[in-house]
Structures are given as structure tokens and as C-alpha cells.
Amino acid sequence: MSTAFAEKCRKVVCIGRNYFDHVLELNNARPSQPFFFLKPPSSMLLPGKGPILAPKGVNLHYEVELALIMGKTMRDFECKNKDPAEALKEAIDHVAGYAVAIDMTARNVQDEIKKKGLPWTTAKGFDTFLPISAFIPKDKVPNPADVTLFLSVNGREPPNQKDSTKLMMFPIPELLSAISSVMTIEPGDIVLTGTPKGVGSVVPGDHIDAGLELDGVAIKDSKISVDVADKGGIYSFKPN
Numbered sequence: 001m002s003t004a005f006a007e008k009c010r011k012v013v014c015i016g017r018n019y020f021d022h023v024l025e026l027n028n029a030r031p032s033q034p035f036f037f038l039k040p041p042s043s044m045l046l047p048g049k050g051p052i053l054a055p056k057g058v059n060l061h062y063e064v065e066l067a068l069i070m071g072k073t074m075r076d077f078e079c080k081n082k083d084p085a086e087a088l089k090e091a092i093d094h095v096a097g098y099a100v101a102i103d104m105t106a107r108n109v110q111d112e113i114k115k116k117g118l119p120w121t122t123a124k125g126f127d128t129f130l131p132i133s134a135f136i137p138k139d140k141v142p143n144p145a146d147v148t149l150f151l152s153v154n155g156r157e158p159p160n161q162k163d164s165t166k167l168m169m170f171p172i173p174e175l176l177s178a179i180s181s182v183m184t185i186e187p188g189d190i191v192l193t194g195t196p197k198g199v200g201s202v203v204p205g206d207h208i209d210a211g212l213e214l215d216g217v218a219i220k221d222s223k224i225s226v227d228v229a230d231k232g233g234i235y236s237f238k239p240n
Helices: 022-023 085-090 107-116 170-179
Strands: 012-016 037-039 050-055 061-062 066-071 095-102 149-151 161-164 190-192 200-202 207-214 224-230
Touching: 012 161, 066 149, 095 190, 095 207, 107 170, 107 207
Parallel strands: 012 190, 050 224
Antiparallel strands: 012 037, 061 200, 066 095, 066 190, 149 161, 149 207, 207 224
């Protein structure tokens, strides 16, 4: 099980609101173009390194996502006026492999921050707020635009989240173009491509399983299996 990619990561770039039904379930505005935010690499939680730590007073939400592990430098990647298949091929040429990631979110913290028009960093950046699977080689995911993400809390069937990456509003080339037009994407960087519908809360004592399926079969090394526990410490969310 390879997790060496985590040591090379300098930034984690996260795409927001990239699945229409997820936009609806949180009553958010539908974006007209990709937008993104950052999570610190220190928020990563590697396989077997749990639990996820829930800060005091936080409504903790899960969001399962396909992660791109970048392998080549990308700057000003252009995909307009290109055949979609060719644009995807060129984009994926910059990708070393994949992973499954869970963008844990302090939802009530985020809601309070959004009301004030402030950055989301606090809601997204706590230690352990990015459980991530082992590295998935590219040959295990022939088409990242047609693979199924799933996440289940406490063994729930059907899973809380289960949808195809075909439902992305903005495809992978557009996501990488938007990011690389602003900042250089470097080898080792991780790009989270958005979450499908079904997000919800977890509390200490819950257990999360997540992964990736291709044609109904779980992909080796894509699995995340992690508990949720109290964080402790000095942080405690108190809305103003």
C-alpha cells in the first residue's frame, strides 16, 4: 500500500460545488465556472492512521471525492475548443495516479464564515480532516470521468453517497485549466474534484467506509475505513 505521494504534497486544491444534486442539497448557488479552495497537507489522514477528530461544537460533515495525484507541472493548461476526449487525455497526462479522499467539513463553522464573507480555511483545515486512500495507479482507472464513488456511515446500505464521476458539472480538464490559470500545479499536489450528493453528519463513535468502484467492483487500494472520535484540545466552536 503506497502512501509516499503524501510526503511530496505541497498543496491540496479542492473544487467546490461540482455535482448539481450536491449544490441543491446544501441550497447553494450553482457556479458558472469552477471555483476552488485549499486544504493544508497537514489535514491528511493516511490509511490506518485514524481516527478522524471531531472538534468541540462542530457539526462534522463527510464529502467523498476523487483525488488526482499530480505527476507533472501544469501552468495555463488550455482546454477550450478541444475535443473532450483529447482534452481529457492531455489533462490526465499530467496526473500520476488517483486516490479517494474525504473532505471533512465543519459545516456549522463554514455556514457562519460564509455569512460573514470570510475564507473557509477554518472549516476545512483541522488536523485529520482529509482521510485519503493509498495511491491508485492510473491503469486501475482507465477513465476517471466514469467511475463510481461511494461512502457509507456505520455500514449503511445503500451507501450514504454513491454516484458516478460522469455527473461532474465541470470535467477534469476544465478543473485543471481553472486552477493552473491561477497557480502552478506542481508534481505531488493533490486535486479534489468535488463531491456528489448525500453528504451528512457524523459524530464520535461513528465509522466511515469509502472507496471507488469500476463496473461494480471495488478498486484495490481505494478503500478508506476510519472511525470518528472527539478531538479535545482548546478549540470550541461558538457561533456569534
